Amino acid sequence: MFEFLENLGKATRSSFAKLGRSTLFLGHTLTGIGDVIPRPNLLIKQIYSVGVLSFLIITISGLFVGMVLGLQGFYTLSDFGAEESLGVMVAASLVRELGPVVSALLFAGRAGSALTAEIGLMKATEQLSGMEMMAVDPVKRIISPRFLAGFISTPLLAALFSAVGVIGGHLVGVGMLGVDDGAFWAQMQANIDFQQDIINGVIKSIVFGFVVSWIALFEGYDAIPTAEGVSRATTRTVVNSAFSILGLDFILTALMFGDI
Amino acid sequence: MQHSKTQDTLVGLFVATGIAALFYMALQISNLGSYSSDDTYTVIANFQNSGGLKVKSPVSIAGVRIGRVSSISLDKETHESVVEMQIESKYNNLPDDSGASIYTAGLLGEQYISIDPGPGISGDFLKDKSKIDNVSSAIILEEMIGKFMLNKAEGK
Amino acid sequence: MANSESLEKNIVSIKNLSFSRGSRKIFDDISLDIERGKVTAIMGPSGTGKTTLLKLIGGQLSPDHGQIHVDGQNVHRLKSKDLFNLRKRMGMLFQSGALLTDMNVFDNVAFPLREHTNLPESMIRTLVLMKLHAVGLRGARNLMPSELSGGMARRVALARAIALDPLMIMYDEPFTGQDPISMGALVHLIKSLNVALGLTSIIVSHDVQETAAIADYIYVLSEGKIVGQGTPQQLAESDSKWVQQFMNGNADGPVPFQYPAPDYLDDLLASH
Numbered sequence: 001m002f003e004f005l006e007n008l009g010k011a012t013r014s015s016f017a018k019l020g021r022s023t024l025f026l027g028h029t030l031t032g033i034g035d036v037i038p039r040p041n042l043l044i045k046q047i048y049s050v051g052v053l054s055f056l057i058i059t060i061s062g063l064f065v066g067m068v069l070g071l072q073g074f075y076t077l078s079d080f081g082a083e084e085s086l087g088v089m090v091a092a093s094l095v096r097e098l099g100p101v102v103s104a105l106l107f108a109g110r111a112g113s114a115l116t117a118e119i120g121l122m123k124a125t126e127q128l129s130g131m132e133m134m135a136v137d138p139v140k141r142i143i144s145p146r147f148l149a150g151f152i153s154t155p156l157l158a159a160l161f162s163a164v165g166v167i168g169g170h171l172v173g174v175g176m177l178g179v180d181d182g183a184f185w186a187q188m189q190a191n192i193d194f195q196q197d198i199i200n201g202v203i204k205s206i207v208f209g210f211v212v213s214w215i216a217l218f219e220g221y222d223a224i225p226t227a228e229g230v231s232r233a234t235t236r237t238v239v240n241s242a243f244s245i246l247g248l249d250f251i252l253t254a255l256m257f258g259d260i
Numbered sequence: 261m262q263h264s265k266t267q268d269t270l271v272g273l274f275v276a277t278g279i280a281a282l283f284y285m286a287l288q289i290s291n292l293g294s295y296s297s298d299d300t301y302t303v304i305a306n307f308q309n310s311g312g313l314k315v316k317s318p319v320s321i322a323g324v325r326i327g328r329v330s331s332i333s334l335d336k337e338t339h340e341s342v343v344e345m346q347i348e349s350k351y352n353n354l355p356d357d358s359g360a361s362i363y364t365a366g367l368l369g370e371q372y373i374s375i376d377p378g379p380g381i382s383g384d385f386l387k388d389k390s391k392i393d394n395v396s397s398a399i400i401l402e403e404m405i406g407k408f409m410l411n412k413a414e415g416k
Numbered sequence: 417m418a419n420s421e422s423l424e425k426n427i428v429s430i431k432n433l434s435f436s437r438g439s440r441k442i443f444d445d446i447s448l449d450i451e452r453g454k455v456t457a458i459m460g461p462s463g464t465g466k467t468t469l470l471k472l473i474g475g476q477l478s479p480d481h482g483q484i485h486v487d488g489q490n491v492h493r494l495k496s497k498d499l500f501n502l503r504k505r506m507g508m509l510f511q512s513g514a515l516l517t518d519m520n521v522f523d524n525v526a527f528p529l530r531e532h533t534n535l536p537e538s539m540i541r542t543l544v545l546m547k548l549h550a551v552g553l554r555g556a557r558n559l560m561p562s563e564l565s566g567g568m569a570r571r572v573a574l575a576r577a578i579a580l581d582p583l584m585i586m587y588d589e590p591f592t593g594q595d596p597i598s599m600g601a602l603v604h605l606i607k608s609l610n611v612a613l614g615l616t617s618i619i620v621s622h623d624v625q626e627t628a629a630i631a632d633y634i635y636v637l638s639e640g641k642i643v644g645q646g647t648p649q650q651l652a653e654s655d656s657k658w659v660q661q662f663m664n665g666n667a668d669g670p671v672p673f674q675y676p677a678p679d680y681l682d683d684l685l686a687s688h
Contacts (some may be wrong), residue, residue, distance in 0.1 A: 156278025
């Protein structure tokens, strides 16, 4: 019993310490963003590895998710003779939830884990330390451009996911199952509100991008500089990102759409 | 630093596609595209029961959408539902004796207001803040079933 | 505060330094001076915190007690901006080379120049090629770090360390894991750079022969203390048994072969 309490205390203390370190790290990273602006080459390189390389997985996943939504939605709605609402159903699910959430989860798996591994290995091979000895601040030089790139890329990836998903839903619903083309779009446009749905979806993806980039970079920077330490940090990035995305999604949805 | 041109191009393409997707969402998926910058005028109608009508429900004539519901409130004295709707200014020739009814699109669809143009005896048109007197309320399914059952029972 | 005469003479001056990691004491009240323009070696068995000492000098770690002066400045009293300025004048060669893996050899050597100067690209090219030529790798400029052998990576790192023409270079175990040829090349390079560029070199190493061949002065550390110091000659003739064991590489002596353990017989019999 005593031991349990002691362990609980230790765990609490270390998680608070980690929270503190990660907050300081975030502050340091954000102050470094000012130094990134005059050097767009650093940013472009990172947008390439974070955004462009995630492009394919995001568009393909978006297409399939949209197609599945079209199929499932059609069979459910046709029971009520409301196939015309397929467009709304597909678009609302994508724009409000699936676009931001699934693309952020994919981003965490594809780009977040890579970021953690990269930073962790740089630490393990003394590259960060070496940079410090060359009087270059590794957080500002290495972390800040990656953070900014993640922050810029996620809303774009989420928008791509949703847009491609709607096209996928259209492909199945209108192309294969014979829903009326006009009704599909008209119902969608009548019911999806720009402010309420699109803007809120974009805000969600911006928040997710911020959090995933933060987690991924911090875990890499805070990793124990060994092979095992880096591999654990990579796992933590994916797990913690998934938790944060889903938890924040609930909170954001409640704030945006609910009356809580 | 070696920065390849292909990388620059791909990043540019990525950002452009992403922004295009955002515009696509705004214009093709949402109602932003159907917002007209035209002015609207407000018409008021009191219904005994506005049923499942909601703010932003469509207002149409002969199936053509001409505006949307802007507010629904309760008149404290008459206990009627006061529905304000915004109608696009280009439809400024609705006779002032037109009627308004609440219908349901399909069995389970959303409710909307249908304007039924009147004969136009006075020759005046509906203007801003005009009131439509000739109204018929939403059909409430339970009431209908209740009445039907009652009639059956009495008829026996 | 070090007096002005020793400031002139010594580029690094360490006074009463103590440092511990957790409960383990790594340095216990040591003092040493490193003379300008000389090659000074800090030697000792593995795990005596030699790398830690370099990190303390570079200001990456802070001591528990004592002071470290580099070029007249107290390293741990400096503001981070001044510390960064001081570090521009210190080169450090890490054991692994610490090359940036996402850039080729040329860009790695150009890195400090591009970060700290506004030189035009043509000038940077000239400087980088000069530094690479000095380490004999001008032809390898387009290789990526993953394509280099360990010895080549260290030479590239050396070219990078001298890119900003520092006052001194700290070498962390430069000879470990090198084949005889690249070892010879490194020994030759360190010595000739020291003479040609008028550098001060600090070598942390446990490779006795190679280090003794080029060092002007050697400090021998063990268990947080300085157990011997002097020129290679003096140390070779030292009457300290410990220094003799270390310099000659004997398996047993004052440093026992066995890690401290319970009595052997008791240990075997007590297995159940």
